[in-house]
Amino acid sequence: MPSDPLVAQHVLEFPGGYTRTTGPVIGRFLTELRARRIVGVRTAEGRVLVPPLEYDPETGEPVTGEYTEVGPAGTVKTWAWVEQPLDSHPLDRPFAWALIELDGADTALLHAVAADNAKAMAAGMRVWPVWSDRPTGHITDISHFAPEVTKIVSNVRAEYRLQAGGALRTFLEGVERGVLLAGRCERCAKVYVPYRLNCPECGQSLGDTFEVPDTGTITTFAINNLPDPRAPEVPFVSAYILLDTTDIPMIALIGDVPAHEVRQGMRVKAVWVPESERTASMANIRWFAPTGEPDVELS
């Protein structure tokens, strides 16, 4: 009820901030941070406390004057994921809090870890500090920690000139005319499409080409969610189609049907581009589309 005159905003604040002395031990740690080094202090029993304290929490004894550089990398012991950062948090995007045991330390440092999402966090993961641009001697001189580099992105691109000769040329010349050419192995009694020179089973030369129908049955299929320049949209379906009268399925796109309706045994027919646009390329067949015939029982 902001309009209620009896409700007031009240702020508790120390103008300019509250000045605190650090003492020699915390002061040394913060001074080293300003120089972008992380140090721990050794206890009388030989443990390294990071961040340093003046007294060993286990024994109550004063720590030794021995400071030792630790990290900069460390191992996450436990963590929590903040999906909605508060104004007071070190990062303004989703991040993790973590207890980080820096290399060489016997205790864990609490700080923020910048990770892409909660799934990127795990106990045991390695993290490295990311320093603020202008260290001043404050725990926030470490802006945050970031996961160890475990992968990079490699760009791969090479260009080739491909030429269809032999059986592929014969097949594509057929496609240019709007027909699918097959070959038969007399010994194996199998019909192969696309046309090929030799039977892949027995090695015998196949006889003359002949046309097979551009209708067939889906034997299996995959729903693809990664874009492909040959596909109209994502998701798209690529399928094995057993063309009628042939024995070996051919791979092709399926179209004109929602991906979730595609099924094994579905009857399909090639959708050709208009004759005026045809070339000696498989692009002549846009995709295969359902014919509406009853499904076929696959053997």
Next chain:
Amino acid sequence: MRDVAIVAFAQTRHTDHDTGLTEPELIAPVINEIKERTGLRRFGFTCSGSCDYLAGAPFSFVSALDALAAWPPISESHVEMDGAWALYEAWVRLQHGDIDSALVYGFGKSSLGDLRTIMTLQLDPYYLAPLGLDQLSYAALQANAVGADRAELDEIVRRSRADGRGNPYALDLPEPDGEDFAVQPLKKTDVPPITDGAAAIVLATGDLATRLCATPAYIRGIAHRTEPHYLGLRDLSGSASAADAARAAGVGKAPVEVAELHAQFPHEEIILRRALELGGGTLINPSGGPLAANPVMATGLIRIGEAARHIHDGRARRTVAHAASGPCLQQNLVTVLEA
């Protein structure tokens, strides 16, 4: 040791919002109720627990004395901790032997500010507070370290809220619903409700105890222990200090019928059951516990009062109360009560 007993306990009907009452106005009905029930108008010692940061006003606990009738001058003290620690101080004071009664109270209005970030102000100012580490964030770190089964955690929240609905002083919270995280792995339903409230207890020794109460709840053991403040120095998956306090208070010397645990989050209940070695025969937080009403700075004292109430009512002969303070159960106070 002198036998000290809890002879009376009173609490407000806690609210999930600011009713506009001042702190003295919040406390006064509870103090008046406990004075009427015991017939005592003056006490040998008075001690309270509260936190000025909740109201954002320095020395706000001083004005709370207006609820007490503090003139002519009374012997009085205050702890900037949960009222449970005020009870500890009163118990120590009663051991001196020169007085036979004490009034203890705790109060807090966590509705006035943002409790989650106000709790940042209790943290070490060099290493933790500057990071803006908040109450739900450090609780989530501990929840992950415990790694408890989600179904077990959900059941603790469900049971606590159901028990709270049966407790006229606790809040009426619905069956927990929703999977949203507050800070992963802490779910929003794992977070205790913002609550305003107060509670008071009267301690008495010797003949006075039996005169004031037919069934006094005698403090047979009381101990508190602390751990390092900095979270990186501790094993957050357990609570060594709660276990030490429980041993020192003698929790395991006999079966425990009821335990009231200051577990603000469900994973804290799991830690505390293990630390106090409470088995299946112990009823945990039949009041609903902090997940059903969490008037900060009174929540721990209410655990002691609820544990005593079972003995006052004759429903139990041996109960245990636990109170906690600091981030991730840093400090733990365990009280063993017997008929």
